[in-house]
Amino acid sequence: MALRSVAVLLQEPVALFEYGVLTEVFGLDRTDEGVPAFDYRVCSEEDRPLDARNGTSVTAAHRLEATEDADLVAVPASPSAQNPSPAVVAALRAADARGAWIMSVCSGAFTLGAAGLLDGRSCTTHWRHAAELAELNPAARVDPDVLYVRDGNVITSAGTAAGIDAALHLVRLEHGAGVANTISRRMVVPPHRDGGQRQYVERPVPSCDAESLGPLLQWMVQHLDEAFTVDDLARRATMSPRTFARRFVAETGTTPHQWLTDQRVLRARHLLEETELSVEEVARDAGFGSAALLRHHFTKCTGISPTAFRTQHRVSA
Structure with missing residues (x-):
């Protein structure tokens, strides 16, 4: 499946940095530099502004239906990630069933776990939450010491900036090193921080x-x-x-x-x-x-x- 459409599934309260990571990689128009245009959709179950704390709110332009044909469904962090609604769970399960890419940033992994998408898979999250993720998902293999893990069509990343590495890894897989390097240069970040393909676990290069x-x-x-x-x-x-x-x-x-x-x-x-x-x-x-x-x-x-x-x-x- 060629990665062309990206649906970011927001939950309240929204973690702005993790949401911004996905927007920076997939949501900006860089076609003038040879980066393919992504159909970028920000989705939520609620048709209202979502609280992002500190006096900030985010309004998603799309409802959950926009995830139904997306090539990637990404779930950024949220303090409520452990308790997704039945509609959010259903949207993620449907995306997984049709073979779409599923990605979480930081605590977004808890939402994937609640949907049953981590069972039998290697995964990660922020090191502070890894033990809890493992306790809630005993059928998952939680690795707290890595930046991100790809297991099949599911990619989970550790805290905050590790989401950049996971997103760029997916861009590399789908569109090649040249496109990933172009995006990373614009973001002023390393094009990839990894140490190889063992269990698709990526480790940082100093x-x-x-x-x-x-x-x-x-x-x-x-x-x-x-x-x-x-x-x-x-x-x-x-x-x-x-x-x-x-x-x-x-x-x-x-x-x-x-x-x-x-x-x-x-x-x-x-x-x-x-x-x-x-x-x-x-x-x-x-x-x-x-x-x-x-x-x-x-x-x-x-x-x-x-x-x-x-x-x-x-x-x-």
Whole structure:
């Protein structure tokens, strides 16, 4: 099913940020940059303004009938997400039955659970609510440590900004890396924060915007095809190797070696998706040196071989 129409199902009170995430990815016209136009529908059961707290209200232009032929039905967070109305439950079950994409942002996962859509599936939500989601949905496999999970046609995301990652992941699946990258550039966010396809669980790639090490991290990303040691990086940062290693972990949350490996895997992903380079050439360009070493690290990080990844995710260069 090509992703062309998106129905966002609001419940009162509306969580404005999570609703805004979906609007930012799917609801803005970016056809001038080659992004396909989405038929974006904001839906609610009530034909009245919905309270969004702090003196704000949201009026949905559509009723639940607008979900009936939508390619994606998305449920943003709401404090009332645990207790959806029978009409909302029926709309979600109908969408799932016809094979539409279903996505939740943050606590919106509780609505999917109440509709029975998480039974037998892997899923996630904000880490603060994960234990409760698991208790209410004992047939679901709740993972509190990931940004988002795709299981079949259902995508659930963790708190707040993780909804951006989940939405961009879906755009990548349906329209390719080029479209997702265009949207992410406009939003000034990473095009994808993930670590592969193991159970379709996506994990974050460390960012490059740490204050004191920022310039060095940018240099490393620009020279992934070169070989350098921790001592080389420490000298470049004008620190002792011990101080550098400690500072690196403090600012990025991981070791220099793991950070570099993650970035090289990310480069390899881009090249496999967007170029005609052979696996051996991708290995050299990404800094792994050989196809064997690329396969080892790529499979360890993503749970899938480079060749299989290219088959599943290939888009035109």
